[in-house]
Structures are given as C-alpha cells and as structure tokens.
Amino acid sequence: MQKSTAAILGLFIFLGLGLFGYLLSTAALTVKGMERVVTVKGLAEREVTADKAIWPIKFEEAGNDLGTLYTTVERKSAAVTAFLKAHGFSEGEITVSPPSIVDRQAQNYGNSANIAFRYTAATVVTVYTERIDAVRQSMKEIVNLGKDGIALSGQNYEHRTQFLYTGLNSLKPSMIEEATKNARVVAEKFAKDSASRLGKIKTARQGQFSITDRDSSTPYIKKVRVVSTVSYYLSD
Numbered sequence: 001m002q003k004s005t006a007a008i009l010g011l012f013i014f015l016g017l018g019l020f021g022y023l024l025s026t027a028a029l030t031v032k033g034m035e036r037v038v039t040v041k042g043l044a045e046r047e048v049t050a051d052k053a054i055w056p057i058k059f060e061e062a063g064n065d066l067g068t069l070y071t072t073v074e075r076k077s078a079a080v081t082a083f084l085k086a087h088g089f090s091e092g093e094i095t096v097s098p099p100s101i102v103d104r105q106a107q108n109y110g111n112s113a114n115i116a117f118r119y120t121a122a123t124v125v126t127v128y129t130e131r132i133d134a135v136r137q138s139m140k141e142i143v144n145l146g147k148d149g150i151a152l153s154g155q156n157y158e159h160r161t162q163f164l165y166t167g168l169n170s171l172k173p174s175m176i177e178e179a180t181k182n183a184r185v186v187a188e189k190f191a192k193d194s195a196s197r198l199g200k201i202k203t204a205r206q207g208q209f210s211i212t213d214r215d216s217s218t219p220y221i222k223k224v225r226v227v228s229t230v231s232y233y234l235s236d
Contacts, residue, residue, distance in 0.1 A: 036234040037202050038190050042183025044175040046224045047214060050163035053135040055127040057142065058153040062117035066101070073099045073121050076150050080125045083145055087138045093129045124159060132163065132220050163220040165211055171224060176206060179228035187232045199233030 057080055063069040077096050084094050099121040129135060139161070145152065153159070184198075191198040207227035214221040 036196070037231045038187050038198075038234055039229065039231040040183045040186040040190065042179040042181065042186065042228045042230065044179040044182065044226050044228075046171055046175065048165055048167070048171075048222050048224060050132055050165050050220045050222055051130055052164040052166055053127070053129055053132055053220075054162040054164070055129075055135050055139070056159040056161070057125045057127070058122060058159045059150050060120060060122045060153055062120045064118045066119055069101070069119050069121050070099065073123050076148070077123055077125060079148050079150060080145065083142065084125070084127060084138065087141070088131070088134055089127055089129060089138075093127055093131075095126045095128070097124045097126070099123045122153075135161070136220065161219075163213075163222070165222045165224070168209060168211065168224065172209070172226075175209075175224070175226050176228065179207075179226055180204070180230060183228055183230040184232075187230065191232075191234060194234070196234040196236060199235050202231040202233055204231070205229045 059076060059080070061069060061072050061076070063072065081094055081096065085091075100123070102120045102122075103118060104115050104120060105118045127135065142152065188198050205228065207229065209224065209226045211222050211224050213219045214223045
C-alpha cells in the first residue's frame with residue numbers, strides 16, 4: 001500500500017514538473033517573441049525669426065591728456081546714443097559701459113618715446129531689444145557715425161551682434177508630437193517591408209532641442225530641431 005501511494009505521488013510530481021517545464025518554455029517563447037523590436041528616429045524642424053537682439057557698438061579713442069580723453073569719450077557715447085534714439089530705441093534698451101582706459105606708457109617695456117598716444121579708451125554702447133527689424137536697419141546706417149568722427153571697431157567674438165530666439169517652450173509640444181509621428185511612419189514602413197506588424201512602444205527618448213542660425217547671411221532666422229528615438233515591438 002505504501003509503495004502504491006509513493007508511486008502515485010511520484011507520478012503526480014513527474015507530471016507536475018513536466019507541466020511546469022512546458023509552461024516555462026511557452027512563456028520563454030512568448031517573451032522572446034515580444035523582444036522583437038525596431039528602433040527608429042523621427043525628426044521635426046521649424047524656421048523661426050529671432051525675438052531678441054543684443055547689439056554691442058564699440059569704439060576706441062586715444063590721447064595724451066586723460067581729462068580730454070574722458071571728455072571725448074563722453075561726447076561720442078552721447079552721439080551714439082542719440083543715433084540709436086533717432087532710430088526708435090528707448091532709453092531702457094540702451095546701455096553705455098564705462099570707458100576702459102589703458103596707459104600704454106605704463107605697459108611699455110621699450111622706448112616710450114615711440115608711443116604716439118599714451119592713453120587709449122574703449123567704450124561699448126549696447127542695445128538689448130525685441131525690435132529685430134530696427135536693429136537690422138540701424139546696422140546698415142550706423143556707418144554714418146563716421147561723419148561725426150566716431151571710428152567704430154569691428155565685431156569680434158566678445159562684441160558681436162547676437163540674435164536670440166526665446167520662444168522654444170511654445171514650440172516643444174507640437175514638435176515632439178511631429179517627431180514621434182514621423183518616427184512611427186518610418187517604423188510602419190520597416191514593419192511592412194519585413195512582413196511584420198507594428199506593436200506598442202517599448203521605449204521612447206526625446207532628443208535635445210537645438211537652435212542654430214539658418215545660415216551665416218541671415219543670423220536672425222533660426223532653425224529649431226529635435227530628434228526623437230522610439231522603439232516599437234514587432235510581431236508576425
């Protein structure tokens with residue numbers, strides 16, 4: 001009797017282990033099938049006009065009398081400011097930096113007699129505005145300040161005109177939606193070509209937004225770009 005009971009118990013254990021193994025293998029096959037994925041990228045781009053401008057206007061003066069030099073710098077700073085106001089810029093959009101004075105004689109290690117002017121002064125008048133068209137037009141006409149004896153310095157990296165776009169947050173939702181839709185179009189094409197069906201999204205990663213000049217000739221026109229990376233499940 002005990003042997004018969006043990007045999008029956010062993011049979012049930014055997015059948016149970018067999019069933020468990022079958023279920024485990026079936027589950028493994030299902031998981032393996034679910035792991036078939038395709039990863040695609042979707043692009044969205046916009047062209048926008050800058051909504052902020054930073055326009056530094058730098059000029060330099062030289063002289064041997066420090067007091068006279070300061071007076072000249074103040075007069076020419078006032079002339080630049082007057083030019084800007086005549087072109088519609090307000091007091092709040094214009095900033096005049098204090099002049100930066102360099103004593104060339106104190107810095108010279110050679111013969112100071114060769115220095116024509118002991119002092120040099122550099123001043124920057126900066127416009128910060130949302131009036132992009134006014135900046136562009138004024139930049140064309142600022143050469144007229146030369147008639148007043150104001151020699152403007154060329155733009156370098158530190159004092160270059162910058163056109164900025166600050167409305168990115170308003171574009172993000174629609175651009176992310178467009179990038180995701182474009183990614184799905186690519187994924188559907190892949191699924192069709194591979195005789196598969198496109199399933200649910202496995203993972204989605206939004207790329208970083210970038211804002212660049214459309215080209216070097218029109219820095220006030222910006223190109224906004226984002227790339228989304230999406231992985232979809234595939235099934236037969």
